[in-house]
Amino acid sequence: EIVMTQSPATLSVSPGERATLSCRASQSVSSNLAWFQQKPGQAPRLLIYGAFTRATGIPARFSGSGSGTEFTLTFSSLQSEDFAVYYCQQYNNWPLTFGGGTKVEIK
């Protein structure tokens, strides 16, 4: 199974700031990498798939990059509604696997 490792576990950011989350795969997943946002009490929401393609309705301030084993999710300017937990997931191999998550909190 492919192990996904996210860093940092928690990121404290002020609204309006730029922020970057990292996700590393234990072996290459090509570009088969997705990012999800989850707020308390809600189901996850797909943000990015194919490493950099935004899902329907996702604002341009979210961007994904990377391939192989190293990936990043970047917020160009954090908004109040962006404070949440973010998960990466590889879908290159079964079983699909998620990273442990990064909590983005208000500084």
Add this chain to the structure above:
Amino acid sequence: QVQLVESGGGVVQPGRSLRLSCAGSGFTFSSYGMHWVRQAPGKGLEWVAALSYEGSSKYYVDSVKGRFTVSRDNSKNTLYLQMNSLRAEDTAVYYCARYTFGGVIVPGYWGQGTLVTVSS
């Protein structure tokens, strides 16, 4: 719009069984593969199982192989997860999710989840 509604969760004793259902609407259910993903209380997401659009290909995480079975009834637009020999560590909110679109298996649309508690 795409809607997924899970049901069947509840409290069950260790070793017993439970069947979850997921009703899909707002899309052609028979054209999409489906997932089950779970989240233990206060923990991260864990992918559990997936099923192809016609039901012929099934995939499971190792921890549930031989105990859980995923199936679907396309005539009823419903996905199922039969869970046998339940353990305390199966306690979680179980989400069903739809493949984003035909060629992309990423869980793109999610239900609100149903809570399964395994406890004596």
